Amino acid sequence: MSQSAPLLAPPSLASLLAAGPVALFLDFDGTLVEIAARPDAIAVPAKLVSKLARLSDRLGGRLALVSGRSLEDLETHLGSLAVASAGSHGADRRWPDGSHLGGAPLSLAAETIAEVEDYARAQELIFETKSHGCALHYRGRPEAGESAEAFMRTIAAREGLAVKTGKCVVELVHEGADKGGAVRAFMEQPPFAGARPVFIGDDVTDEDGFAGCTQAGGFGVLVGDERETAAEFRLADVDAVYDWLEF
Numbered sequence: 001m002s003q004s005a006p007l008l009a010p011p012s013l014a015s016l017l018a019a020g021p022v023a024l025f026l027d028f029d030g031t032l033v034e035i036a037a038r039p040d041a042i043a044v045p046a047k048l049v050s051k052l053a054r055l056s057d058r059l060g061g062r063l064a065l066v067s068g069r070s071l072e073d074l075e076t077h078l079g080s081l082a083v084a085s086a087g088s089h090g091a092d093r094r095w096p097d098g099s100h101l102g103g104a105p106l107s108l109a110a111e112t113i114a115e116v117e118d119y120a121r122a123q124e125l126i127f128e129t130k131s132h133g134c135a136l137h138y139r140g141r142p143e144a145g146e147s148a149e150a151f152m153r154t155i156a157a158r159e160g161l162a163v164k165t166g167k168c169v170v171e172l173v174h175e176g177a178d179k180g181g182a183v184r185a186f187m188e189q190p191p192f193a194g195a196r197p198v199f200i201g202d203d204v205t206d207e208d209g210f211a212g213c214t215q216a217g218g219f220g221v222l223v224g225d226e227r228e229t230a231a232e233f234r235l236a237d238v239d240a241v242y243d244w245l246e247f
């Protein structure tokens, strides 16, 4: 069996910028902040917000945060940061001034949300709502992950929804939203259009972002351990991401 070569660190940001404009797409959890026991327990490093704002200026506004969290949730951690961003796995896209790129995401039916919330309560899982879906977190009860995923898949099949999985999380979402879609949407518009896109992320849902950047002439950067990936490069952890970003 052939073994693929280990992924190397990406060329430095300075060298990429010397070759032409770069559009940078950054995942949030596991990339800009360390994974924590609960979604609301993350520690946002001091000065992250001002560093992101400066990075956006350095890139001529070609910086977008692309998160599985809702934009409202991101704002509780970052404040009203004036950079482009996409929440709910790319379904909710906004420009730095808060204006929408594309339509507002469609939320799930109230009955569906209530059904998942009841399940979370009964199974002692953490429930999270998003503008275009809802999630069950089982980091505190890993043994409940398999049945939680089966529960969500049953609802998805019945309601014509999709399931996304991630690090100790399973989510119900409308079909069609992924981080690759967010990359494509921003890359069609100035100031992103014509730049070389780079996506940095750690989770399975970031694979769509990696593929979107590769298709548009750029590349993905996997954060964390080696795995099967569409990324061309790798950085070991959040600290390595900060070093690469020159934070």
Ligand SMILES: O=P(O)(O)OC[C@H]1O[C@H](O[C@H]2O[C@H](CO)[C@@H](O)[C@H](O)[C@H]2O)[C@H](O)[C@@H](O)[C@@H]1O
Residues within 6 Å of the ligand: 027, 028, 029, 030, 031, 034, 035, 036, 037, 038, 039, 040, 041, 042, 066, 067, 068, 069, 070, 128, 135, 137, 139, 166, 167, 168, 169, 203, 205
């Ligand atoms: O796309 P991202 O910005 O990386 O968001 C992915 C999910 O991140 C959050 O959950 C994850 O991080 C939590 C805090 O570290 C952790 O407790 C949880 O186990 C992880 O799955 C967020 O809560 C989700 O909505 C995002 O989809």
